[in-house]
Amino acid sequence: MTDLALSVSSLCRSFGSHQVLFDVKLELHRGTVCSLLGSNGAGKTTLLKLLMGLIGPTSGESTILGDNGLPRTASSLMATGCLIDGFEPPSGTRIDHLLSLSADASANFDLERANTLLAEKRLATKTVWKTLSKGQKRWTLLVMLLCRRCDLLLLDEPADGLDPESRQQLYQLIRREVNDRNMTALITTHIINDIERITDEFCILHQGRMIFQDNLEDLRDQVFAIESAEVIEFPAEVQLLRSEHGESASYWVRDPCGVLENSVLPGEIRRRGVGLEELYLAVTREAKERLERNASMRTAEVVGGVRDK
Amino acid sequence: MRIHLDHHSGEPIYQQIVEAIKFQVARGDLTDGDQLPSVRNLANELGINMRTVVKAYDELVHAGLAVQKQGRGVFITPPQGILPKNRRRLVLVDLVQRLLSEAKRLGADSDEVVSIVEQVAKDMEPTS
Numbered sequence: 001m002t003d004l005a006l007s008v009s010s011l012c013r014s015f016g017s018h019q020v021l022f023d024v025k026l027e028l029h030r031g032t033v034c035s036l037l038g039s040n041g042a043g044k045t046t047l048l049k050l051l052m053g054l055i056g057p058t059s060g061e062s063t064i065l066g067d068n069g070l071p072r073t074a075s076s077l078m079a080t081g082c083l084i085d086g087f088e089p090p091s092g093t094r095i096d097h098l099l100s101l102s103a104d105a106s107a108n109f110d111l112e113r114a115n116t117l118l119a120e121k122r123l124a125t126k127t128v129w130k131t132l133s134k135g136q137k138r139w140t141l142l143v144m145l146l147c148r149r150c151d152l153l154l155l156d157e158p159a160d161g162l163d164p165e166s167r168q169q170l171y172q173l174i175r176r177e178v179n180d181r182n183m184t185a186l187i188t189t190h191i192i193n194d195i196e197r198i199t200d201e202f203c204i205l206h207q208g209r210m211i212f213q214d215n216l217e218d219l220r221d222q223v224f225a226i227e228s229a230e231v232i233e234f235p236a237e238v239q240l241l242r243s244e245h246g247e248s249a250s251y252w253v254r255d256p257c258g259v260l261e262n263s264v265l266p267g268e269i270r271r272r273g274v275g276l277e278e279l280y281l282a283v284t285r286e287a288k289e290r291l292e293r294n295a296s297m298r299t300a301e302v303v304g305g306v307r308d309k
Numbered sequence: 310m311r312i313h314l315d316h317h318s319g320e321p322i323y324q325q326i327v328e329a330i331k332f333q334v335a336r337g338d339l340t341d342g343d344q345l346p347s348v349r350n351l352a353n354e355l356g357i358n359m360r361t362v363v364k365a366y367d368e369l370v371h372a373g374l375a376v377q378k379q380g381r382g383v384f385i386t387p388p389q390g391i392l393p394k395n396r397r398r399l400v401l402v403d404l405v406q407r408l409l410s411e412a413k414r415l416g417a418d419s420d421e422v423v424s425i426v427e428q429v430a431k432d433m434e435p436t437s
Binding site: 032033171172175176178179180193196197198200217220221223224264268272273274275276277278 | 314318321322323352359361414
């Protein structure tokens with residue numbers, strides 16, 4: 001079996017004439033936590049649905065745990081835990097019945113642990129589903145997934161509705177499963193600060209395009225924000241992620257070879273490391289402007305073409 | 310072991326672990342022969358990837374602050390004699406040069422740096 005828990009290549013998906021994913025590529029090694037970031041409507045949920053085989057691609061291919069067929073085989077679905085909004089057990093179901101269903105369905109299910117994790121939140125197992133709060137429902141579903149001892153977790157906004165303490169606890173639990181059992185997790189979220197702590201890899205989906213995928217620890221080593229009084233021409237080894245020109249110039253750069261490490265650039269005022277949230281904002285703003293520029297160029301060509309005639 | 314990580318600073322996590330352990334050694338919280346937590350335990354405690362902890366420990370071993378004993382773990386080395394004296398001076402001169410050039414960039418002169426060094430050294434003295 002390969003070391004890849006998940007791979008996606010040239011994946012496109014349209015709904016009618018509306019294209020949601022454009023040529024998406026993603027590879028994830030076993031034993032990593034990957035944060036999938038992107039604004040609303042970027043295509044994150046569609047990507048997860050494609051991975052689970054809940055919908056098919058328009059073109060391209062995706063593989064989870066070595067399974068690239070559609071529909072997915074029962075064994076790869078059993079080994080994959082997936083949380084996507086919209087799934088709810090019948091409203092009258094009791095929590096303990098849900099748990100015993102899970103235990104019946106999967107020999108790996110750790111019932112004792114599930115009870116402990118629910119008791120920690122003072123959730124009585126005789127409680128009926130419809131009387132739970134949004135956060136309690138979310139926690140119950142997550143506990144059921146985590147106690148299945150999956151090889152792969154695909155979680156769509158798992159932190160949604162959870163209080164800060166539960167969010168921390170959830171991420172800590174996931175991290176443990178990844179460290180101890182070589183599990184793999186792909187998690188979408190809007191709350192970047194929370195997930196940064198446990199993230200190994202992250203990728204950014206923007207308007208259906210995967211505009212960034214990288215290892216976070218490498219980036220901490222390589223990415224800086226530089227503020228300068230002058231316009232800077234960077235050497236070719238340095239990748240310019242974004243520049244903004246106001247009273248002073250701001251540059252977000254990536255320096256994989258360390259060529260800027262021991263030098264002060266002309267006009268340089270300040271240099272600092274960049275957290276994931278700031279990087280996310282810089283990269284998506286850049287991508288948005290690039291797409292807008294391309295769109296307006298296309299419009300200009302059309303207008304120009306009309307005038308020529 | 311108490312290590313505070315700043316996940317949003319942009320500084321590599323392994324580097325933060327190395328600095329935190331160095332700091333604890335300098336303060337005397339960790340001394341000769343103390344065993345560092347296992348890679349798995351520290352990774353789980355901090356909620357990070359085990360590879361990041363391995364990288365930090367490798368760096369400590371490389372810097373001569375710790376030794377890896379096969380199958381037993383990573384241990385802090387005796388404080389003296391990590392480096393021969395002339396080599397130690399070279400390392401320190403290099404560190405000071407970096408400190409001073411950074412200070413210059415911030416507009417501070419060497420007197421200010423010296424007074425801060427003295428103050429920080431006083432603060433770092435073991436509390437016992």
